[in-house]
Amino acid sequence: MAFLDILVYPDKRLRQRAEPVTVFDAELEKLVQDMAETMYAAPGIGLAAIQVNVLKRVVVMDLSEEKNDLKVFINPEITPLEGTQEFEEGCLSVPGVFASVERVERVRINAMDVKGNPFELETDGLLSVCIQHEVDHLNGKVFVDYLSRMKQDRVRKKLLKEQKESASQAA
Numbered sequence: 001m002a003f004l005d006i007l008v009y010p011d012k013r014l015r016q017r018a019e020p021v022t023v024f025d026a027e028l029e030k031l032v033q034d035m036a037e038t039m040y041a042a043p044g045i046g047l048a049a050i051q052v053n054v055l056k057r058v059v060v061m062d063l064s065e066e067k068n069d070l071k072v073f074i075n076p077e078i079t080p081l082e083g084t085q086e087f088e089e090g091c092l093s094v095p096g097v098f099a100s101v102e103r104v105e106r107v108r109i110n111a112m113d114v115k116g117n118p119f120e121l122e123t124d125g126l127l128s129v130c131i132q133h134e135v136d137h138l139n140g141k142v143f144v145d146y147l148s149r150m151k152q153d154r155v156r157k158k159l160l161k162e163q164k165e166s167a168s169q170a171a
């Protein structure tokens with residue numbers, strides 16, 4: 001297993017659109033394992049492949065307190081069902097920033113597991129928020145995009161400054 005580097009906002013590579021997975025092989029299983037390790041180490045509750053610069057529609061997630069319930073979504077698709085909810089979101093690609101985002105409350109998810117077996121589930125609450133956040137990533141979107149221009153500017157400046165500082169420390 002390997003830890004992967006997580007791209008940090010406003011990195012333009014986070015704006016790419018991920019491609020559907022068509023081959024379910026050992027390479028995909030390794031990617032999923034490496035993404036899970038990277039997510040647990042961060043630590044975070046969800047990670048999309050595009051955040052580690054892999055342009056595939058792959059998402060890993062673990063919402064359990066014990067961190068023993070890894071969920072894998074390959075080629076996830078969301079159908080909005082009903083309601084709206086607001087949740088304070090964060091993101092491994094936007095470290096230290098949390099902001100409230102309004103999303104659909106109840107959604108249907110259609111996806112495949114790592115072997116390519118399709119599954120479907122309906123959900124609300126944190127899983128619903130999280131899968132909407134991760135599918136946004138696969139489409140080149142970050143939760144910061146939902147904030148006001150002024151807040152987006154503030155987040156961009158803060159993170160660019162931090163990246164500059166950590167780069168000069170490393171040099």
Ligand code: NI
Pocket residue numbers: 090091092093133137
């Ligand atoms: Ni995120």
